[in-house]
Amino acid sequence: MSALSLVPNADRVAADAAALRAPLAIRGLTVSYGQQPAVFSVDMTLRAGAMTAIVGPNGAGKSTLMKAALGIVTPLSGRITAFGAPVELQRHRIAYVPQRASVDWDFPARVIDVVLMGMYRDLGLLGRVRAHHRDFARDCLDRVGMTDFADRQIGQLSGGQQQRVFLARALAQNADLYMLDEPFAGVDAATEKAIIAVLKGLRDEGRTVLVVHHDLATVAEYFDDVLLIATRKVAEGPVTQVFTADNLQATYGGRLATQQIDRLPGAGA
Amino acid sequence: MGADFVTLSLTPILIGALAAVACALPGNFLVLRRQALIGDAISHVVLPGIVVAFLITGAVATLPMILGAACAALVAVALIEAVRRLGRIEPGAAMGVVFTAMFAGGVLLLEQSDTSSVHLDVEHALYGNLESLIWLDASGWGSLTDPVALAGLPPELGRIALTLVAVALFTGIFWRPLALSTFDEGFARSLGIRTGALGLALVVVSALAAVAAFDAVGSIIVIAMFICPPAAARLMTDRLGAQVGWSVVFAILSAILGYVLAGYGPGWFGLGASVSAAGMIATVSGVILALAAVFGPRRRGAIVAT
Ligand SMILES: Nc1ncnc2c1ncn2[C@@H]1O[C@H](COP(=O)(O)OP(=O)(O)OP(=O)(O)O)[C@@H](O)[C@H]1O
Ligand SMILES: [Mg+2]
Numbered sequence: 001m002s003a004l005s006l007v008p009n010a011d012r013v014a015a016d017a018a019a020l021r022a023p024l025a026i027r028g029l030t031v032s033y034g035q036q037p038a039v040f041s042v043d044m045t046l047r048a049g050a051m052t053a054i055v056g057p058n059g060a061g062k063s064t065l066m067k068a069a070l071g072i073v074t075p076l077s078g079r080i081t082a083f084g085a086p087v088e089l090q091r092h093r094i095a096y097v098p099q100r101a102s103v104d105w106d107f108p109a110r111v112i113d114v115v116l117m118g119m120y121r122d123l124g125l126l127g128r129v130r131a132h133h134r135d136f137a138r139d140c141l142d143r144v145g146m147t148d149f150a151d152r153q154i155g156q157l158s159g160g161q162q163q164r165v166f167l168a169r170a171l172a173q174n175a176d177l178y179m180l181d182e183p184f185a186g187v188d189a190a191t192e193k194a195i196i197a198v199l200k201g202l203r204d205e206g207r208t209v210l211v212v213h214h215d216l217a218t219v220a221e222y223f224d225d226v227l228l229i230a231t232r233k234v235a236e237g238p239v240t241q242v243f244t245a246d247n248l249q250a251t252y253g254g255r256l257a258t259q260q261i262d263r264l265p266g267a268g269a
Numbered sequence: 270m271g272a273d274f275v276t277l278s279l280t281p282i283l284i285g286a287l288a289a290v291a292c293a294l295p296g297n298f299l300v301l302r303r304q305a306l307i308g309d310a311i312s313h314v315v316l317p318g319i320v321v322a323f324l325i326t327g328a329v330a331t332l333p334m335i336l337g338a339a340c341a342a343l344v345a346v347a348l349i350e351a352v353r354r355l356g357r358i359e360p361g362a363a364m365g366v367v368f369t370a371m372f373a374g375g376v377l378l379l380e381q382s383d384t385s386s387v388h389l390d391v392e393h394a395l396y397g398n399l400e401s402l403i404w405l406d407a408s409g410w411g412s413l414t415d416p417v418a419l420a421g422l423p424p425e426l427g428r429i430a431l432t433l434v435a436v437a438l439f440t441g442i443f444w445r446p447l448a449l450s451t452f453d454e455g456f457a458r459s460l461g462i463r464t465g466a467l468g469l470a471l472v473v474v475s476a477l478a479a480v481a482a483f484d485a486v487g488s489i490i491v492i493a494m495f496i497c498p499p500a501a502a503r504l505m506t507d508r509l510g511a512q513v514g515w516s517v518v519f520a521i522l523s524a525i526l527g528y529v530l531a532g533y534g535p536g537w538f539g540l541g542a543s544v545s546a547a548g549m550i551a552t553v554s555g556v557i558l559a560l561a562a563v564f565g566p567r568r569r570g571a572i573v574a575t
Contacts, residue, residue, distance in 0.1 A: 070459040082365060088461065096459040108453045108509045120460050125445060153507040154524055169456075221342060 021084050023048050023177040023208040024069055029078030031061070031068050037076070038064040042233045046177075046210060051203045052225040053213040053239075057252050060230045062100060062212045066179050071098055082177065092121050095175035097166045099182050105155050111165050112150040115140055120174030143201075145194055160191035167195055178202060178221040181212045196222055219243055273414060280404045282528045283441050284426050285490070285550055288482035289520035291433040292494035294440050295475040297513050300499040301451050307472060309492045310368040311479040314345040314374030324382055335428075335480055342476035346469060396430055399486050399528070399546045402426070425485040439474045439515075443467065449507055453557035493551035494520055501558040504565030524552035 008153065024046040031039040039061040046052055054062045069080055071087050082090040095118070100257045115137040116129060123129065141147050144164040149157065163183055170178055178199070184192050199209050203224075213219060219226055219239060228234035228241050228251045235242040235250075273487030292409070299305050318341025322333040345367055353363040406412065406421030413419070450457035450464040457464050479491045502515035534544070562568055 067455065070455075071461075072455050072458040091459070091461045094459065096456055098453060098455040103453045108503060108507050108512050109448075109452065110508065113508075117452070117456070120445060120449060120462075123445065125442060155507075197431075224383075252406055 009157040020081075021048070022046050022081075023083060024210065025081045026065075027070060027079040029065070029068055029080065030076045031064050031073060031078075032076050033064075037231060039068065039075075040232050042078075042229065044227055044233065044236055046208055047225055048208050049203065049206050049220065050224040051199060051209040051211070052227060053219050053223040054227045054229060055213055055216065055219060055251070056234075057231040061252075062229060063181050064252075065229065066096075066181055066210070066212060070094065070179065093176040094171035095170040095178045097170045097178075097180040097183055100159065100166060100185065101164055105157070105162060107154065109154055110150070111141065111146065111152050111154060111157070113136055114154055114165055115168045115172050121173075135214065137168075138173055140168040141165075141218050143171055143198055144168045160187040163187050163195065164191060167198060171198070175207070177208045177210070179210045182214060183211060185262070216248070275404065275409055276406045277403050278425055278528065278532065279407070280423055281399045281402050281546065282525055284402055284423070284429055284485050284525035285399055285528055285546065286327070286428075286521045287429045288478075288486045289494045289498070289524045289550070289554075290492060290517050291429065291436045291478040292475075292482055292491055293498040293516045293520040294436050294513065295471060295478060296495035297499040297502070297509075298440075298447055298451055298471055299475060299495060299517055300503065302468075307364070307475060308493075309495070310364060311342055311345070311472075311476045311491075313368050313372040315339075315341045315376075315476075315480055315483065315490075317341055317371055317378055318344075318375075320375055320378040320382065324378070335484060338480040338483065339476065341371065342480065345474065346472055346476075354522050359551055368449045399550075403486065422451035429485050430480050432478060438480050439470070443470070447471065486550075489551050490547050492521070493554045497551075498523065501554075501561035501565070504561040504568045507567055519554065519557050523550050523557060527551070527553040545546045 008199075009054045011244050022045045024044075026044045026135075027044060029039055029042045030037055042065060043062075054065065056062050064073060068075045068078070069082075069087065071080075080087055082094060087094070112134070116123075116133065118138070118140070119133055123133070138147065138150060141150055144167050146161065146168060148162050149161065149165075154162065154165065163186075167180075167183065170180070180199075183195055183199075187195070199211070203209050211223070213223070220243060223239055225237060228242065228247050230251045230253070235247045277377055294306070299307055315338035318339070319334045319343075320337075322337025325337075326333045330534070348367045348371075349360065349363045352366055353360055354355035356363065402423045402425055404412070404418075404422055406418040408418070446457065446462045446467055449460070450467055454464050475495070479488075479495075482491045482494070498516040498519035499512070501519050504510045505515045506512050528546045530553065531544050531546040531549035534549070
């Protein structure tokens with residue numbers, strides 16, 4: 001055996017070494033709710049300090065992929081690590097914003113109570129909420145422009161305000177990896193700008209951001225990397241390289257007219 | 270209010286109030302999770318457990334019956350989970366199947382076996398025997414400090430008090446994860462909270478409260494207390510802690526008012542016999558819910574106005 005025989009594997013070795021430390025590394029992930037797999041044999045590696053979009057049609061398995069990465073749903077198979085360790089050991093470094101419609105906004109809680117939920121791992125079962133917890137929660141509300149709503153019942157918020165509160169709760173988690181499921185769904189342009197500014201701020205602090213995103217027109221503007229998925233992974237990498245008309249066609253099939261793709265900023269053929 | 274009250278009314282009122290609070294506490298979370306009918310269902314599924322316990326021991330002993338009821342509740346929870354997973358149907362449908370089947374099984378068992386000689390009938394199951402839980406050893410308020418008289422307290426009082434302590438401890442210790450997983454299960458799981466186990470624990474604790482209350486006051490109060498005080502409390506406030514506080518107040522109020530009205534109410538209206546205390550307590554809790562729905566500051570419509 002000469003050193004030469006190792007050369008063909010050098011790329012893989014380098015990739016695995018990167019995956020070893022990556023904020024999130026997924027290998028061979030398959031998730032199924034019934035007979036049909038929702039996510040099939042997906043590999044992906046998140047680049048640290050980058051903002052990555054998960055893009056794909058409805059039912060493509062975007063939410064499922066995120067939930068599996070967080071250990072919310074149990075996969076059929078696959079290996080998932082966060083920062084080089086099993087996700088269960090890294091929960092304190094991961095923040096999650098579920099789809100807004102997935103919770104009951106009639107729940108008896110005020111805005112500040114929801115933000116404090118982000119500090120659950122600090123507070124534990126019986127730890128008292130102290131002044132510095134409240135101050136930090138108000139700080140997080142301030143960063144999303146919701147200071148004045150701290151004592152408002154959550155059912156009395158607009159959709160965009162609810163989304164901001166969810167983001168504030170994630171900020172309260174003070175994590176290294178942020179996962180957000182469709183944070184721009186049903187929010188107006190002003191809120192979208194506010195949210196993206198906060199996310200870019202996190203990225204600029206060196207944190208990693210992963211977002212399930214639906215609006216193809218803004219992918220190139222908002223994100224560094226993109227993962228295209230339609231049950232299987234279609235492509236992953238920097239937006240400038242993989243956000244192409246061919247890849248989008250493969251992701252969306254006939255559902256997206258070619259001319260439409262051509263008009264997308266950043267989606268060169 | 271003198272010696273008569275202490276002998277005849279004090280313990281039933283106390284037992285009624287403790288049972289009501291023990292059911293209302295977990296009821297808050299069940300109502301918020303849209304699982305309120307679990308309380309009702311539990312009181313049905315425990316029937317076969319009680320009958321089996323009777324058939325095994327051959328006597329109407331309380332402890333085996335409570336154990337039998339608790340086992341039946343656990344079997345029901347396990348069956349629901351199995352039906353839901355294997356049948357791939359929604360939880361509500363799975364509960365419906367399991368509860369009906371188990372209740373029917375209990376009725377069949379009851380009919381097939383010779384239980385007619387004992388007091389194991391439908392009326393008892395529904396209304397309990399709250400009025401009979403009197404304190405014969407008491408001779409007045411002074412008996413509260415008399416060890417001999419205290420030893421003669423009805424055993425149901427101790428059992429329901431112990432149950433309430435257990436339920437209150439569970440609610441207090443797991444308050445945060447319970448609230449979190451009720452509001453946002455996905456987020457709770459992402460924090461590492463084992464929401465499945467917690468939900469199961471909530472059902473088991475509810476079953477414990479239901480079984481202990483069932484033993485003392487019958488299933489009609491159990492059903493009412495799981496739902497009415499928490500639902501009324503939700504209409505009073507927008508904070509979880511305050512809601513649970515209100516539900517405790519409403520539960521106690523229902524027990525006291527209901528018992529007094531059942532005992533003395535018919536007399537005030539010139540009617541002869543008194544009515545069932547359990548039935549009246551349930552009725553009062555329903556009236557409180559109706560009042561909260563009309564006047565509660567957080568009822569629908571009132572919120573828009575603020
Ligand atoms: N709890 C569930 N039970 C059964 N099937 C599910 C469940 N959640 C998702 N699915 C199915 O799994 C597939 C992937 O769903 P998923 O929610 O991950 O898609 P998505 O890409 O997030 O879609 P969307 O853009 O609509 O949010 C879909 O076919 C969906 O019907
Ligand atoms: Mg989704």
